[in-house]
Amino acid sequence: MQVAMKNISDPVGLFYPVSSVNESVHNVVSQLRHIGQPLFLSNYEGETKLYPNNLTASVENQQKAKTFMGMVLPCRLENLGSPEFCQDHGIRYPYLGGSMAKGISSVKMAQEFGRAGMLGFFGAAGQSLEDVEAAITSLKQSAVPFGFNLIHSPSEPELEKSLVELYLHHEIRLIEASAFLSLTLPIVRYRTHGIYRNEAGEVVTPNRVIAKISREEVAARFFAPPPEKYLQQLIESGDLTSDQAEMAVEIP
Incomplete structure (x- = not known):
């Protein structure tokens, strides 16, 4: 029996991001320190982008959607x-x-x-x-x-x-x-x-x-x-x- 394993870099789905994060190291670290909120990762034109807070999961216009790659889960105290x-x-x-x-x-x-x-x-x-x-x-x-x-x-x-x-x-x-x-x-x-x-x-x-x-x-x-x-x-x-x-x- 063979089991097909999904590559970690494969997209999970599509979503509409509400807001994006400036990709400087300072801003990425700053967002990771907000442990009470999720951080979503997407692939946009070959680059990984980060999006905090909630996302709009419903996709009506595929052209406006971003490729969902994964997320950092909240870690509340x-x-x-x-x-x-x-x-x-x-x-x-x-x-x-x-x-x-x-x-x-x-x-x-x-x-x-x-x-x-x-x-x-x-x-x-x-x-x-x-x-x-x-x-x-x-x-x-x-x-x-x-x-x-x-x-x-x-x-x-x-x-x-x-x-x-x-x-x-x-x-x-x-x-x-x-x-x-x-x-x-x-x-x-x-x-x-x-x-x-x-x-x-x-x-x-x-x-x-x-x-x-x-x-x-x-x-x-x-x-x-x-x-x-x-x-x-x-x-x-x-x-x-x-x-x-x-x-x-x-x-x-």
């Missing part, structure tokens, strides 16, 4: 990632600004990320609880998507616990977990707080965690259900009901 991620977090672009400690990722930075259609995190590590609480107040008033950092503090477990209590008190629904080598009781408490089953029987977790991970085995722990020992401790402390603990085994 909104499409360079997961649309589900954008929908889940109420943003336009699937990009986030990770938190840098001691407020380097400041309230202002998180606000600007949110206003630009992205997701910014406040760098709570190394900050006092009072400063973090002030940042929470400011960001809540901004009415933009945002999150807060929770850094693993093995030498200061009470600080990690206090930060989680602060986030739960102020109903912070998204945290960025960093420097974790394994799961801890505070982060399991944050993740499972308020868990419930909806009318469709699906487990719903109001609190979300985005983890910065550098090791596969640590990532596996975050993708697995919470450890049983922590769920039991949360039941004993009254932070989780037995029913909620059963739901928690169905979530990462």
Whole structure:
């Protein structure tokens, strides 16, 4: 069996161009940088020509039509990632600004990320609880998507616990977990707080965690259900009901 392959230089069809582009290198590069619009290529009297924007596909007068050779497709920033991620977090672009400690990722930075259609995190590590609480107040008033950092503090477990209590008190629904080598009781408490089953029987977790991970085995722990020992401790402390603990085994 033989298969006839179309030569890449063969024309695709005919079209009426709306506008053309000056063929200087500067203008061609300039048009390519408009990544949100298509760029059409045609052959006109033996030379390749570029046409931006839309084309008139209907050809009534063959003499006015140009030979269509191909196109550069639009490459919008909104499409360079997961649309589900954008929908889940109420943003336009699937990009986030990770938190840098001691407020380097400041309230202002998180606000600007949110206003630009992205997701910014406040760098709570190394900050006092009072400063973090002030940042929470400011960001809540901004009415933009945002999150807060929770850094693993093995030498200061009470600080990690206090930060989680602060986030739960102020109903912070998204945290960025960093420097974790394994799961801890505070982060399991944050993740499972308020868990419930909806009318469709699906487990719903109001609190979300985005983890910065550098090791596969640590990532596996975050993708697995919470450890049983922590769920039991949360039941004993009254932070989780037995029913909620059963739901928690169905979530990462």
